[in-house]
Amino acid sequence: MPDELSPRGRELVAAARVLLEAEGPEGLSMRRLAERVGVTAPSVYKHLPDKAALEHAVISDAFAEMAVAFAAAVDGAGDRLGALATAYRRFASAHPHLYRLMTTRPLDRGRLRAGVEAAAAAPLVAAVGGDADAARAAWAFAHGMAILEIDGRFPPDADLDAAWARGIAAFRPGAA
Amino acid sequence: MPDELSPRGRELVAAARVLLEAEGPEGLSMRRLAERVGVTAPSVYKHLPDKAALEHAVISDAFAEMAVAFAAAVDGAGDRLGALATAYRRFASAHPHLYRLMTTRPLDRGRLRAGVEAAAAAPLVAAVGGDADAARAAWAFAHGMAILEIDGRFPPDADLDAAWARGIAAFRPGAA
DNA sequence: TACGGTTGGTGAACAGCGTTCACCAACCGG
DNA sequence: CCGGTTGGTGAACGCTGTTCACCAACCGTA
Numbered sequence: 001m002p003d004e005l006s007p008r009g010r011e012l013v014a015a016a017r018v019l020l021e022a023e024g025p026e027g028l029s030m031r032r033l034a035e036r037v038g039v040t041a042p043s044v045y046k047h048l049p050d051k052a053a054l055e056h057a058v059i060s061d062a063f064a065e066m067a068v069a070f071a072a073a074v075d076g077a078g079d080r081l082g083a084l085a086t087a088y089r090r091f092a093s094a095h096p097h098l099y100r101l102m103t104t105r106p107l108d109r110g111r112l113r114a115g116v117e118a119a120a121a122a123p124l125v126a127a128v129g130g131d132a133d134a135a136r137a138a139w140a141f142a143h144g145m146a147i148l149e150i151d152g153r154f155p156p157d158a159d160l161d162a163a164w165a166r167g168i169a170a171f172r173p174g175a176a
Numbered sequence: 177m178p179d180e181l182s183p184r185g186r187e188l189v190a191a192a193r194v195l196l197e198a199e200g201p202e203g204l205s206m207r208r209l210a211e212r213v214g215v216t217a218p219s220v221y222k223h224l225p226d227k228a229a230l231e232h233a234v235i236s237d238a239f240a241e242m243a244v245a246f247a248a249a250v251d252g253a254g255d256r257l258g259a260l261a262t263a264y265r266r267f268a269s270a271h272p273h274l275y276r277l278m279t280t281r282p283l284d285r286g287r288l289r290a291g292v293e294a295a296a297a298a299p300l301v302a303a304v305g306g307d308a309d310a311a312r313a314a315w316a317f318a319h320g321m322a323i324l325e326i327d328g329r330f331p332p333d334a335d336l337d338a339a340w341a342r343g344i345a346a347f348r349p350g351a352a
Numbered sequence: 353t354a355c356g357g358t359t360g361g362t363g364a365a366c367a368g369c370g371t372t373c374a375c376c377a378a379c380c381g382g
Numbered sequence: 383c384c385g386g387t388t389g390g391t392g393a394a395c396g397c398t399g400t401t402c403a404c405c406a407a408c409c410g411t412a
Binding site for chain 2: 359362363
């Protein structure tokens with residue numbers, strides 16, 4: 001609960017983010033992180049209770065970043081859903097390791113900074129016209145596309161722009 | 177390439193599947209697997225080159241299983257897409273650890289048993305009317321729903337039946 | 353029948369992981 | 383000056399995947 005981090009703690013979270021994005025999850029070990037910051041591994045535990053807390057801090061930052069990116073994307077856009085999908089896809093492609101950390105495997109919401117997930121989700125709910133079921137379906141579609149794309153699950157010759165377009169059309173308010 | 181496994185090899189793959197489903201990915205270690213089969217860990221390497229090969233063998237089996245489940249689901253169904261979605265969702269819910277192993281993180285197709293992935297995908301392409309873009313979008317939607325559901329990412333009060341229905345309607349042939 | 357190669361097992365070891373422990377130096381307020 | 387907190391340390395524990403040298407049993411052939 002003492003969501004406040006020491007300056008060293010913030011430094012560690014920032015370094016973890018860099019390490020993760022540069023080398024992937026394998027590269028993000030407590031020893032390597034500590035080394036980056038010029039300290040030994042046990043010292044990390046003076047600032048963060050465990051590795052999960054470190055990851056949740058990185059994830060919280062990322063959700064906050066997502067929220068501002070999404071808000072900017074819909075701002076003044078005619079096709080809000082399309083703009084949002086583009087921003088979503090771009091975020092995942094630009095930060096694949098980070099996106100996987102955020103979305104892969106169960107997430108302990110209690111360890112996330114409060115409100116940060118809802119802030120990222122809000123523009124989508126608005127863009128589909130307030131229909132919660134449609135928002136969840138659209139989110140599932142976007143997440144599925146994004147994760148399958150960055151994981152290289154689609155055939156190399158697949159026209160992903162077309163698949164995205166097909167899904168976006170399906171969830172535009174009033175459709176289906 | 178010698179896709180043929182020794183009897184012991186098959187025994188190991190079967191035990192790995194049981195271990196994975198019972199205890200999750202943490203429980204699936206080479207030592208614990210070996211112990212289950214009454215052998216020591218280095219012995220496993222006489223039958224399988226490494227842990228990734230073991231996992232790919234489990235995944236190949238699972239895809240083959242999926243393929244027969246999906247074929248059975250669409251067989252004689254009026255709403256093929258709906259039937260397929262139900263079967264997909266049921267598979268993921270019934271085998272969450274297995275489903276995560278199959279779909280989470282990049283997959284080295286070269287290590288999969290040939291054709292097994294395409295066999296699982298075929299019924300969907302048919303159900304959606306042969307449109308590859310729509311099939312990919314529908315797959316992304318189904319995967320997104322399934323993985324978010326088994327990972328507990330939706331709010332506990334979310335009406336997931338409704339979200340599934342909304343997405344299925346969106347991808348029915350002719351829609352959008 | 354004796355021999356040689358393959359098959360499949362073993363214990364020991366290595367490097368790396370997250371984490372805990374006892375310890376200690378420096379700082380800071382009373 | 384003194385006591386407590388803060389933040390660092392090296393050593394260690396148990397776990398991981400994996401490699402190594404070794405060895406016993408089997409099996410086909412000379």
